[in-house]
Amino acid sequence: MKRSEEESYRDYVVARTDVMRRTAYLLCRDWHTADDLVAITMVKLYRHWSRIGTESSLDAYTRRTLLRTWLDEKRRPWRRHEELAETLPDTPDPVEFAVVSRAQLLDLLSSLPPRRRAAVVLRGYLGLSLEETAEILGCSVGTVKSQTARGLDTLRAMAAGTD
Numbered sequence: 001m002k003r004s005e006e007e008s009y010r011d012y013v014v015a016r017t018d019v020m021r022r023t024a025y026l027l028c029r030d031w032h033t034a035d036d037l038v039a040i041t042m043v044k045l046y047r048h049w050s051r052i053g054t055e056s057s058l059d060a061y062t063r064r065t066l067l068r069t070w071l072d073e074k075r076r077p078w079r080r081h082e083e084l085a086e087t088l089p090d091t092p093d094p095v096e097f098a099v100v101s102r103a104q105l106l107d108l109l110s111s112l113p114p115r116r117r118a119a120v121v122l123r124g125y126l127g128l129s130l131e132e133t134a135e136i137l138g139c140s141v142g143t144v145k146s147q148t149a150r151g152l153d154t155l156r157a158m159a160a161g162t163d
Helices: 003-028 031-047 058-075 102-110 114-125 130-137 141-160
Strands: none
Touching (some): 102 114, 114 130, 114 141
């Protein structure tokens, strides 16, 4: 992005942040989530600024992006059943969690099929995003999700059996 484009982006965001934040709050009724929505929207705007920065309906584009971001967040499974609790739930029984040594973990990892092992290592150890992992593995984000989940389930089951 050119310097003048960055300055115009910065000026736009500074001028509209309060309005975007209030709009986001009205949508989600939570200030922390509203801040997250605004931040995600700003990143999306920045990514496409060279194309949209001169658009006459920039405010409409920004509102539409903010709304779609909120709708995407509403679809996330961890947001659907979010409830506040007065007390924390009981701590899980330690028997439910198998603890393995590093050597055992390496043996368990080596028993996974190669693509599952790669997905678990890239996501769990390196902390890569779904998109980064999908790009490296040359597959879809959905495949990364399923391979990682199945790999972790297999590791848990095998670790529980090593006691």
